Amino acid sequence: MAEVKITAESRTEFGKGAARRLRREDKVPGVVYGHGSQPVHITLPHHALLLALRTPNVLLSLDIDGKNELAIPKAVQRDALRQGILEHVDLLLVNRGEKVTVEVVVETEGDLAPGSFLVENVLNTLSVEAEATHIPTSVTVSIAGLEGGDAIHAKDVTLPAGTTLVTDPDAVVIQILAAQAEEPAAESAEDQGAEA
Missing domain, CATH: 2.40.240.10 (Ribosomal Protein L25; Chain P)
Incomplete structure (x- = not known):
């Protein structure tokens, strides 16, 4: 700090x-x-x-x-x-030693499992309580090996010593989405006529 x-x-x-x-x-x-x-x-x-x-x-x-x-x-x-x-x-x-409630930034590290997945940061910050002279600047969450459908909740985030979670423990912080392939556009009647 x-x-x-x-x-x-x-x-x-x-x-x-x-x-x-x-x-x-x-x-x-x-x-x-x-x-x-x-x-x-x-x-x-x-x-x-x-x-x-x-x-x-x-x-x-x-x-x-x-x-x-x-x-x-x-x-x-x-x-x-x-x-x-x-x-x-x-x-x-x-005051020194006093506990305060602040918002800390959530950062991600690591690589997802092979495949087409998207990382959605549902919460960019977490509300935590910490001693005024030891407020963390951020918290880091590992997304290594996660696949589509996986989620990290607030209670799963490792906080620095002396810091307690204020955000709802069951709140989703990060979720992994499977990238959806776009369906090919239907051929128009003009395109079909041109081919004929």
Whole structure:
């Protein structure tokens, strides 16, 4: 689990105009909340935050006006047209040792059994509970040797130590489908007449 240090500043101006001014200054408006405390409105450096968010479920060590806090991203709003531009971020305060529920990406490895099969990722993420400083970035599922009709359920996925499954254990994560051969198109009357 990556822990990234970012310096943030508290802010007192709100609204669209203030948010636009911050974005012009290459900063991202955000809110930090959790543990029953009042939400704190902050600004974060755009580039540093963008780099940090490349790691799924990154743990942010925030220096907010000299006070150190740990937080994880809860909601990230991006510009609809320019995906590299962050509009706003909601951060959830966490403590070391505290358990949090997060979504982790499901990755596949291995080769299917010989034949024409398709892999369908029914779930791209699993909801898990993990200690805030040990959140897995992803879980890997082996599809080696699987054939059409086989399925992997959430309960079959091996999770890292200290991580527990929150998703329904019987939920299908990956299923293997037999590729269906396309039926030859029926010859039209014109084609049959041309052959004659």
